[in-house]
Amino acid sequence: xSAQFNITPVSPDAAxxxxxxxxxxxxxSVQGQPDYAFLSVQIPANQTLKVEASAMAxxxxxxxxxxxxxxxxxxxxxxxxxxxxxxxxxxxxxxIGIAPGAPGDLRHVYLDNQTIYLQNSAYVAxxxxxxxxxxxxxxxxxxxxxxxxxxxxxxxxxxLWFSSYGGIIEIDVSxxxxxxxxxxxxxxxxxxxxxxxxxxYKSLFFSGEGFVCRFSGQGRVWIQTRKVxxxxxxxxxxxxxxx
Amino acid sequence: xxxxxxxxxxxxxxxxxxxxxxxxxxxxxAMIAMxxxxxxxxxxxxxxxxxxxxxxxxxxxxxxxxxxxxxxxRAGSEVWLGTPLPGDMTSMTLQRESxxxxxxxxxxxxxxxxxxxxxxxxxxxxxxxxxxxxxxxxTGKVLLNSFGAIYExxxxxxxxxxxxxxxxxxxxxxxxxxxxxxxxxxxxxxxxGLVCKFRGKGTVWCQSNNQRSFGTALTPxxxxxxR
Numbered sequence: 143x144s145a146q147f148n149i150t151p152v153s154p155d156a157a158x159x160x161x162x163x164x165x166x167x168x169x170x171s172v173q174g175q176p177d178y179a180f181l182s183v184q185i186p187a188n189q190t191l192k193v194e195a196s197a198m199a200x201x202x203x204x205x206x207x208x209x210x211x212x213x214x215x216x217x218x219x220x221x222x223x224x225x226x227x228x229x230x231x232x233x234x235x236x237x238i239g240i241a242p243g244a245p246g247d248l249r250h251v252y253l254d255n256q257t258i259y260l261q262n263s264a265y266v267a268x269x270x271x272x273x274x275x276x277x278x279x280x281x282x283x284x285x286x287x288x289x290x291x292x293x294x295x296x297x298x299x300x301x302l303w304f305s306s307y308g309g310i311i312e313i314d315v316s317x318x319x320x321x322x323x324x325x326x327x328x329x330x331x332x333x334x335x336x337x338x339x340x341x342x343y344k345s346l347f348f349s350g351e352g353f354v355c356r357f358s359g360q361g362r363v364w365i366q367t368r369k370v371x372x373x374x375x376x377x378x379x380x381x382x383x384x385x
Numbered sequence: 386x387x388x389x390x391x392x393x394x395x396x397x398x399x400x401x402x403x404x405x406x407x408x409x410x411x412x413x414x415a416m417i418a419m420x421x422x423x424x425x426x427x428x429x430x431x432x433x434x435x436x437x438x439x440x441x442x443x444x445x446x447x448x449x450x451x452x453x454x455x456x457x458x459r460a461g462s463e464v465w466l467g468t469p470l471p472g473d474m475t476s477m478t479l480q481r482e483s484x485x486x487x488x489x490x491x492x493x494x495x496x497x498x499x500x501x502x503x504x505x506x507x508x509x510x511x512x513x514x515x516x517x518x519x520x521x522x523x524t525g526k527v528l529l530n531s532f533g534a535i536y537e538x539x540x541x542x543x544x545x546x547x548x549x550x551x552x553x554x555x556x557x558x559x560x561x562x563x564x565x566x567x568x569x570x571x572x573x574x575x576x577x578g579l580v581c582k583f584r585g586k587g588t589v590w591c592q593s594n595n596q597r598s599f600g601t602a603l604t605p606x607x608x609x610x611x612r
Contacts, residue, residue: 177395245471246396309396311418311465318421325417325467340416340425356421365418365465367391367398372414372469377607380600384609 147330147362148252149312152176164252167301168269172248176309179248181240181266183303185231192274193240193267195225200239205229226274242266242305249310249328249364250303257297257331264294264304264327271300297331304328308368318358324369332361386495386526394473394534394593401464401493401528403457410500411466411493413451420462426454452500466492468530475535475590476528479521483556486519486529490552495525520556529553533594544583549595555587 150163152175168191170183185191185205195209208228229238242248243263251258253272268274277295296302306327313319315333323337340354357363386409387402398417401409413427428451455464468474477484479498494500501520521527529535531552538544540558548562560583583589 176392308467308471309392309398311391311398311400313418319418320421320423321418322416358421363418367396367417367467368471369467369469373471376470376596377600377603380604381607382604382609384611 147256147258148254149362150250150252152249163250164301166299167252170250170301170303172250176247178245179242179305181242181248181303182237183240183267183301184235184237185229187231187234190228190230190270191238191267192270192272193227193229193238194242194265195227197240197242197266198227198229198238199241201229202231202236202238204232204234205236205238206232240267240303244305244307244370246306246308246366246368247310248303248305250301253297253299253302255297255299257295258302258304258328259331260294260296260304260328261326262292262294264306265296266303266305268296268302269300272296272298272302304364306364306366307370308366311365311367313363313365314361315357315363316360318356319363321355321357321363321365322369323353323355324371325365325367326355327364327366329357329363330361333357333359333363388476388526388528390474390476395471397472397474397530398465398467399474399476399492399528401455401466403455403460403462403464405457405460408454408456408496409464409493410496410498411453411455411464412491413453415466415468415492416453416455416464417467418463418465419455420464422458423462423464424456424458426456427451428454466528468492470532470596472530472532472592472594473535474528474530476526478526479524481524483520483522484527484553485556486521486553487551488519490529490531491519491521492528492530494521494527497525498523498527529590531590531592532596532599533592536591536593538589538591539587540583540589541586542584544589545580546583546589546591547580547595549597550591550593551581552590552592554583554589558583558585558587558589560584 148164168183168185170181172179172181174180183191206229208230209225210228211225248266259277265274273296275295276292304327310327320340335355335357337353338356386404386407389400390397391400392398403409474492491500499522501522529552535552538546560581562579563582564579
């Protein structure tokens with residue numbers, strides 16, 4: 143397994159630009175970065191693209207959609223859709239526009255027999271050579287992370303796109319790095335992690351940070367600048383009162 | 386301490402780079418990532434200068450009761466700070482001066498800056514905005530956040546700002562709460578309600594969006610409280 147990941151850098155050119163960062167991968171473009179990233183992928187004739195359920199926004203009429211179960215029974219417990227849609231270009235190439243669920247940024251990696259772990263709602267799309275599975279984090283890690291008990295494991299060969307809520311910050315870890323559990327988007331397989339408390343016991347309860355992920359090893363972590371939770375708690379007081 | 390703000394204005398986050406032995410005080414819950422060897426302690430007050438009354442006041446100001454102190458053990462360690470809502474961040478350096486910050490907009494400050502809370506009187510209560518303001522005083526860098534983008538409004542003479550759009554202002558400015566229009570009726574019907582009238586010489590940092598306006602716009606689409 144190669145240690146070097148083929149991570150596509152973000153184009154400083156905000157205008158739509160078609161990329162094919164790896165000659166083995168598909169052509170695609172990303173617009174609206176970093177606040178409202180939107181992905182367009184060109185699917186060659188008779189090839190198939192896996193896309194997160196309900197993320198398709200536009201598509202050519204020669205694309206045929208098929209819905210499949212994703213990753214088995216574990217899916218039921220993640221709170222995410224257990225379905226994944228497969229779009230196949232019939233009789234010629236076709237283009238599909240994909241809108242991630244949350245306003246935020248998007249990244250592309252070409253996996254070359256490599257593995258990347260995604261936070262549960264970060265998956266956007268991948269080509270057929272990439273296996274997408276739920277990975278049980280273990281009760282302790284999953285429970286204390288305050289997030290999901292599952293991660294999504296993407297491995298194999300092909301294109302992978304994932305998205306965030308908020309902006310994305312890339313951190314190359316060499317040694318150790320601490321990330322708030324709610325801010326993790328994705329990380330490469332060379333890293334291992336522990337869910338630990340930050341600081342002492344007083345910090346555990348009162349710092350507002352609670353449990354954090356302590357990554358160690360060599361690899362990259364993608365983190366998001368926002369969390370959905372604080373937005374939801376802020377909206378809460380604005381609910382109307384029942385008559 | 387070096388502050389670099391990325392992804393402005395919508396998804397802003399700040400990267401603080403600390404020297405060995407340097408420390409920074411931040412709002413509880415603001416940390417999104419950091420170097421593994423940064424020490425963190427949580428207190429109810431700024432270290433060495435706190436009291437319980439200050440803590441309770443800060444709580445009323447919409448800030449957390451607790452502050453986190455990050456301490457670097459080597460040069461170049463990093464702390465990333467984010468904001469709870471979509472919006473901007475800005476940093477500035479205080480030189481033996483005071484800055485009044487709207488409750489909720491304080492993110493972090495260097496150790497030379499004291500975090501206090503100023504009581505702004507009962508009139509503020511009427512404005513429906515935060516009752517308390519955070520007072521940052523001393524010398525060092527401070528980091529603020531906003532709902533929407535931050536823009537500076539220099540004041541030389543007088544300036545009127547809607548209370549929901551104030552992020553911070555120099556303490557050199559005096560302010561009074563007043564009605565926006567010619568009459569109280571027009572001010573209330575016009576949706577402006579109370580505004581701040583600043584007087585003097587200094588700067589007001591404003592935010593492009595008003596939290597209360599956005600929140601009330603969402604109200605009809607939200608599920609009603611159960612009781």
